[in-house]
Amino acid sequence: MSGSEFGRAVRRWRDRVAPEAAGLPAGGQRRAAGLRREELALLAGISADYVTRLEQGRAVNPSAQLVEALARALRLAVDERAFLFRAAGLVPPGPERVPAYLTPSVQRLLDRLTGTPVAVFDAAWTLLLANPLYAALMGDPSGWRGHERNGVWRNFVGAGGRVRQTAEERDAFHTALVADLRQTAGRYPDDPGLRRLIAGLRERSARFAGLWDAGAVGRHDASRKTVDHPQVGPLTLDCDVLTVSGSDLRIMVYTAEPGTGDAERLALLGVVGTQALVD
Template identity: 40%
Template sequence: MTGIVDRAALADFLRRSRERVDPASVGLPPRGRRRTPGLRREDVAQLAGISVDYYARLEQQRGAYPSEQVIKALARALRLTEDECDYLHRIAGYQTIARESAAAHVRPGILLILDRLVDAPAQVVSDSGQILARNALAAALFGAPALPGRLGNATWNLFTNPAARTTVVPEDLPGVLASNVANLRAVHAQRPQDSDVNDLIRDLLDASAEFRELWERHDVAVRRSASKTLLHPEVGRLELDCEVLLAPSGEQKLILFTARPGTDTADKLKLLRVLGSQSFAGDPASPNVR
């Protein structure tokens, strides 16, 4: 934290921002007539990956000071523009986001596309593996919304959280691990001075011997489109095609998971949509993988 938190301004801005967001624009079902417009507090909490009580305290000008990861997650949940995101950072006591590190902020237009993809799981991922946003079906597929901090980084979870590996077919795991490391090596070569990337690599080297071994191989490869087999605890094995759309800067990817029409996987995705996503806010055990 680099400045003074303006609790009153923060509470008012959060409340007014959520009241401006149409629930349908973020993939939430209509609720009929309501006295107040926009999102409910529990909606914002779920979209940001935090607890409802934690968010409520922010709007009530009490509780702990929010971390920068939480502020970034709230900016995405509330579909803030870059200027609004900068303002939110300032009143929360943080420096504004450097435009050269734009991977931390998802443009509202990309989020709008994501929310309207209701028939297919989709998510926005930074090039370093940070899950920045997920639609409802992707949250149901992977067992969690996009979470802030290390809990929301796919590469970190694969090497430090055993639960993150349960969705990967065992025979595919070595290739998935190697692919993540090779991609991170490519990102580091592109932005060797990026503090977030360097911190992630340092922490992974400290936390995982498996990562250290793969890192020392010096393989380099940017992840693009691929096929993926996932194991879901409720619907079982899913054979998915992954289409990766790159943002112009290359620092963000919109990943769309599709199933071939008429297949068993297509039927299972329909079932997942019926089951709907569940709220995993505040659950540190929920893995983020890709």
């Protein structure tokens, strides 16, 4: 199919997504009920100019990762997602690839958790979606690209995160991450992106390579974490990781015990968002 066919499909589906359905404010004057290009760009993690060029057929050969991100942002059904891949000249991902598709039912579930920090990761711990409260808690991921979006990479190679850990806790966490990624590699041995991620981690992190070669066993699961937030201070929260049956996605949910100072600070974080507090 042509780039113009891809662009027309993106424009058509953008027009039907109400901003409030995507967790965005619906205020202001709008010529249509759907998403603006800037809003779709924000949700998909790309530039508004690139969305414009895609819709006008001036940008060709989008990557599979970009098409997947657009499919999530546009909330496409399975057949629509497959159409978008084919319109981009790509084969829709098969069962040998790490799943990255969010069904409309999972999207609706996430929509109902607006007062809770929630993020969705694939089985390789690549971030697929983060709601605004998760972004406020852990740092805005909208500018992350490539391996930066992978939690294993960020913990072994990147800047880490805001979760407070003792040396013992960090060692146990690293071991669990490597073990979990090893299990994923066993389920998806033919996924080229996963192979590149593991090769890059082995090359860039001696700690990862050592744990990988040692055959670490275990999995990253629920825990209680203290997050050092630069504006509202430390928050001690329960972190639960839920697996979506049939899709191998992980939904990470942070909650605070009601009536505690942590619950109050989490509510304040919902007001502050990703903006810095000003004296």
